[in-house]
Amino acid sequence: MLRISLSLLAALGLVVSAIALAATDHTVTEKGKKFSEKKLTIQAGDSITFVNDDNITHNVYSKKVNQFDTGAQKPGASDRIVFKNKGKQKVRCAIHPKMKMTVVVE
Amino acid sequence: MKLIDVRAVAFCAAMLAVFSAGISSASQLDKSSLEQWKTDYVRPGLVPFPEDNPYTVEKADLGKKLFFDPRLSGSNAISCASCHNPAFSWGDGLAKGVGHGSRQLGRRTPTIWNLAWAELLMWDGRFETLEEQALGPMAADVEMAQDMSTIVGELSAIPGYRALFNIAFPDEGITIDTIAKAIATYERTVVTGIAPFDRWVAGDETAIPEEAKRGFALFNSKANCVACHSGWNFTDDSFHDIGLNDDDPGRAAELPGVEKMRHAFKTPTLRNIDLRAPFMHDGSLTDLAAVVRHYNAGGIQRPSLSDDMKPLGLTPAEESYLVAFMETLTSPEEPVSIPLMPR
Ligand SMILES: [Cu+2]
Numbered sequence: 026m027l028r029i030s031l032s033l034l035a036a037l038g039l040v041v042s043a044i045a046l047a048a049t050d051h052t053v054t055e056k057g058k059k060f061s062e063k064k065l066t067i068q069a070g071d072s073i074t075f076v077n078d079d080n081i082t083h084n085v086y087s088k089k090v091n092q093f094d095t096g097a098q099k100p101g102a103s104d105r106i107v108f109k110n111k112g113k114q115k116v117r118c119a120i121h122p123k124m125k126m127t128v129v130v131e
Numbered sequence: 132m133k134l135i136d137v138r139a140v141a142f143c144a145a146m147l148a149v150f151s152a153g154i155s156s157a158s159q160l161d162k163s164s165l166e167q168w169k170t171d172y173v174r175p176g177l178v179p180f181p182e183d184n185p186y187t188v189e190k191a192d193l194g195k196k197l198f199f200d201p202r203l204s205g206s207n208a209i210s211c212a213s214c215h216n217p218a219f220s221w222g223d224g225l226a227k228g229v230g231h232g233s234r235q236l237g238r239r240t241p242t243i244w245n246l247a248w249a250e251l252l253m254w255d256g257r258f259e260t261l262e263e264q265a266l267g268p269m270a271a272d273v274e275m276a277q278d279m280s281t282i283v284g285e286l287s288a289i290p291g292y293r294a295l296f297n298i299a300f301p302d303e304g305i306t307i308d309t310i311a312k313a314i315a316t317y318e319r320t321v322v323t324g325i326a327p328f329d330r331w332v333a334g335d336e337t338a339i340p341e342e343a344k345r346g347f348a349l350f351n352s353k354a355n356c357v358a359c360h361s362g363w364n365f366t367d368d369s370f371h372d373i374g375l376n377d378d379d380p381g382r383a384a385e386l387p388g389v390e391k392m393r394h395a396f397k398t399p400t401l402r403n404i405d406l407r408a409p410f411m412h413d414g415s416l417t418d419l420a421a422v423v424r425h426y427n428a429g430g431i432q433r434p435s436l437s438d439d440m441k442p443l444g445l446t447p448a449e450e451s452y453l454v455a456f457m458e459t460l461t462s463p464e465e466p467v468s469i470p471l472m473p474r
Pocket of ligand 1: 082119120
């Protein structure tokens, strides 16, 4: 009995930590000077891969919550950004500022 | 080609329309393209305010007082309105701004018209919101040279301000944050009125002269101004090198790795534009005719030059039509009253 419940606990523990670690990678494409999502809600620890699917150079940056800046992102290039901190942040292209989206990290 | 720019398609279609309408009879304007283009320039009905700083009358009134109050500067002699002067269409009429201790700034003072719709602020886009921007000039040594650690104390010593802040921000009172929020709210109320061009777009054929209508057609076709000065506020809110002869890095200061951002500046609004000479970030072009001549020539050839900048081949008559068109973008404005300062 004891052994069973212990291994059960161990198994449960594994499942719990597996859930905590299961960070998802989301994909957002850039096309026609637009992000494919207007608003994306993700879990803390998840990442977003921003893919430039346009024929012009873009950039992706954010100055709030999880700060990052991809620099020049050539056509076809992509960058994976991890969002550790919880909060709501605006993400933009610094070359085409009308190209923007909101990321909510829960 | 993976992607086709929608505007490029619209532009090609427009060009085709112009050609098929018969360029030969240059005096004949193609009515259907004009009607089509007009739909891109309809004024919005409402002024947008951000969720975290919604409009209230009290905030806007307080923001106006702060905007005109020289006590926000280190010398107590320079206000936001010293440079962004409503009498000069919210600029200063100078080629380059003049700040604290009469020092000249590196760039021309831009207008604050219609910034409620702006994406990024400053010629190089270094600020994201009006709230963030408002604190910049106060602290800047060359502009207002205010010690930001003492500004809250200085304003709190003025009973009139204490009362106004308590009404506008009941739970917060006077803080750096509420000063910025009030100024930004006031700035968002600075919106250009109905210009003759708007009355024409709304259907009044007599609102603007024939030359201006031809200028509008050129603006949207052969002269390609619409590639950057798009929409009712005549800006794409982006950054471009239009080939002016000056070594200011522009937006490359923020984005050093991007070739096209060298010498690139924010596209300014063309609303009420004939009241704001001299033009450009460096004030180097003295009037609208000089601006059109610059575009007609195509600007300095360099790697950063925008792909939308090409010599245009406009005739002198066509150049004058573009100027006539821009002159119809000016709205008759009531003079702005200067608020009484809280004591
Ligand atoms: Cu972009």
